[in-house]
Amino acid sequence: MNTPFVQPAVVDGAYAADYNLLKPTRTPAWLAVTGLTATLFAALYCSLIDHTLPDFAAWSSTLWLALALVSAVLITPRVFTVGYLISLLAFLIGWRVGAMNGAQVLVWAASFTAIPLLLQFIDCVVSDTRRNQSRQGAWLGRLLWQMTLVRLCFGLNELCHASEKIFAGLGSFHTLEHGFEGLGITQGAALFVVLGGLIELASAISVGLGLFARLGAAVSLVYFLVATLGFGGEWSRGYAWASPGGGGWEYVMMLLVVFGGVMLTGAGKFSIDGWLLQRGVLARWMVPLSTNAAG
Structure with a gap:
């Protein structure tokens, strides 16, 4: 029988709430969601209309970008760390596939989407360090x-x-x-x-x-x-x-x-x-x- 790991002790009431607080406080989530939606549509365009994404690159990029969007919508608002990391990984794969195949519409959409994703991470870091700077x-x-x-x-x-x-x-x-x-x-x-x-x-x-x-x-x-x-x-x-x-x-x-x-x-x-x-x-x-x- 598996023995569960013992929950670490709460210090000053801060540890238990840590993952509720570990998130950006100034960058609105809709910026990343909008960017990921646009990038997903760009992948569909490159797959179905201008055909710059060939053979299985077409569906692989689309599926990964769909995963990035789903994670940003369903997981990130609940647990920022987990949702953000899943979205980031899936987004980077879709971006890389587009770049390797010269799918310029996808590459440009992904390049703009990278900005709010980067801002979310920077915001999370700054918010966490400010919150804990007196500890x-x-x-x-x-x-x-x-x-x-x-x-x-x-x-x-x-x-x-x-x-x-x-x-x-x-x-x-x-x-x-x-x-x-x-x-x-x-x-x-x-x-x-x-x-x-x-x-x-x-x-x-x-x-x-x-x-x-x-x-x-x-x-x-x-x-x-x-x-x-x-x-x-x-x-x-x-x-x-x-x-x-x-x-x-x-x-x-x-x-x-x-x-x-x-x-x-x-x-x-x-x-x-x-x-x-x-x-x-x-x-x-x-x-x-x-x-x-x-x-």
Whole structure:
């Protein structure tokens, strides 16, 4: 029988209400909802009318943007952290698919929609730091937001690579398939493309959204070590990422450092893990997958 995780103690009556307060206070939600609606219609236009989104890129971008809108309407007003992160992930996939296929109507709509989404995040950070600036450990709270920004950037960056492998259409898929064949994978190259895309998507969900973040960071760390040591050759090209013979190990090392840091501590409060832990719904054996003992 699973033993539920014990709810952390309330300190000064603040902890229990934390996720009710962790949200923007000045940026109206309708701006993001309007932008996501416009971006979804832009994806439908590019799929059905000007056909700049080919084959399965047409429905993948549309479905992801529909998920972003549904989350913004149904989840974000109730739990901002969870709804915002789901919307952001789905929105970024749809945007990336549009950009890779030159769907300019979608790209422009998404570019404008990114503004209120960014403002919501900034507003949430500012509101939280102002609310807690008089409490003991306020500086540590700001340091956590710094780490959150780094985690989101590197975690959600994996969506770019996942999208080009499994969501951007047959043209991108076959290009990457040929690329894997060039690395010496003559059998099952298509399977490796799909497998790599799924692992990168899981990494974005786990590290970027903060869902079982420690587990996801560990898997991501192993994945990039295997990919770069076994196939990519980055460690043999020197340090600089932008070099004539191909990328060196500069960017790979940054990835490993960030994923290693998340593996040690977890994702923090602006994450799905944080919300689940605060509600006490995780079984005890799941807790170490999300945070360390101190967390």
